[in-house]
Amino acid sequence: MNDNDVIDLVKNLETRYGLGLLFRKRRTHDGWTLTLYPKGLHRAEGFRIEIIVGWHSILTRFIPGNLAADLVIEMGLASADRKQIFCDLVSEINKVGGKVTLNINNSVQDCNNPSDWPVEWKQIQLDLKSDYIYEEGDLWQSEEACEDILKWGGHCISLVLCLLPIEEAGELYEGEIEGKVIQTPGTRYERSKFNRMICIQVNGTTCKVCGLNFEEKYGGIGDGFIHIHHLTPLGEAGGEYRVDPILDLVPVCPNCHAMLHRKSPPYTLEEVKQMLSRKSPVE
Numbered sequence: 001m002n003d004n005d006v007i008d009l010v011k012n013l014e015t016r017y018g019l020g021l022l023f024r025k026r027r028t029h030d031g032w033t034l035t036l037y038p039k040g041l042h043r044a045e046g047f048r049i050e051i052i053v054g055w056h057s058i059l060t061r062f063i064p065g066n067l068a069a070d071l072v073i074e075m076g077l078a079s080a081d082r083k084q085i086f087c088d089l090v091s092e093i094n095k096v097g098g099k100v101t102l103n104i105n106n107s108v109q110d111c112n113n114p115s116d117w118p119v120e121w122k123q124i125q126l127d128l129k130s131d132y133i134y135e136e137g138d139l140w141q142s143e144e145a146c147e148d149i150l151k152w153g154g155h156c157i158s159l160v161l162c163l164l165p166i167e168e169a170g171e172l173y174e175g176e177i178e179g180k181v182i183q184t185p186g187t188r189y190e191r192s193k194f195n196r197m198i199c200i201q202v203n204g205t206t207c208k209v210c211g212l213n214f215e216e217k218y219g220g221i222g223d224g225f226i227h228i229h230h231l232t233p234l235g236e237a238g239g240e241y242r243v244d245p246i247l248d249l250v251p252v253c254p255n256c257h258a259m260l261h262r263k264s265p266p267y268t269l270e271e272v273k274q275m276l277s278r279k280s281p282v283e
Contacts, residue, residue, distance in 0.1 A: 155201065
């Protein structure tokens with residue numbers, strides 16, 4: 001994997017998660033390591049994500065800087081909803097063969113019970129490991145290893161973003177609240193970029209109705225492009241409501257999204273699938 005390949009990989013992660021990244025790569029005696037740093041943060045006061053690729057496993061690790069005490073405190077103050085989304089993501093990661101270890105204040109925590117976590121955070125380390133056996137050859141050139149970096153590095157970034165105080169355009173936003181009415185010439189509803197990111201991380205960018213993947217169809221220009229469908233329409237929720245981005249949102253292509261909303265309440269995913277199969281037309 002040459003520098004251009006790594007640059008493309010990092011840009012892919014930046015596009016998917018809206019997080020500017022610097023990187024450093026280095027070989028080790030049994031593989032190689034890619035270290036990611038967020039742009040705009042001093043390394044001592046920010047954090048790094050190390051992706052360690054070996055012949056038998058890939059380990060992704062979140063490590064705060066030596067002077068990042070304030071950041072760690074803010075992570076501990078994440079809302080109960082954000083912490084629960086973190087735990088839900090851990091469950092999804094377990095389903096696909098990953099193992100998450102959360103260490104707070106030098107004590108391993110149960111990711112199923114965030115209410116038992118320490119109130120005041122002084123230290124955190126987050127590890128995500130998945131076991132593999134790569135084929136013989138040059139691990140540095142392995143396309144499979146590159147795909148795994150996107151997969152597991154993406155999972156780690158998603159977990160971290162659940163707990164970090166995220167700023168966008170100078171304003172703090174809590175992504176899990178959706179449906180806030182915004183006054184415009186025509187009423188519209190605010191959608192959350194955080195919830196979109198979590199939905200895509202868990203469900204991918206392939207349409208859940210017709211199976212279209214824009215990157216496979218159009219190449220690089222289609223990477224990451226997909227619509228997000230609310231299984232409970234925002235307009236029917238009666239204003240603000242708290243979305244579970246894993247259970248309440250699904251990725252769909254624009255065509256299927258439009259067909260889902262051809263009536264109110266919308267058609268179900270299964271109903272539109274039946275329309276495509278022409279087995280059971282829906283009136």
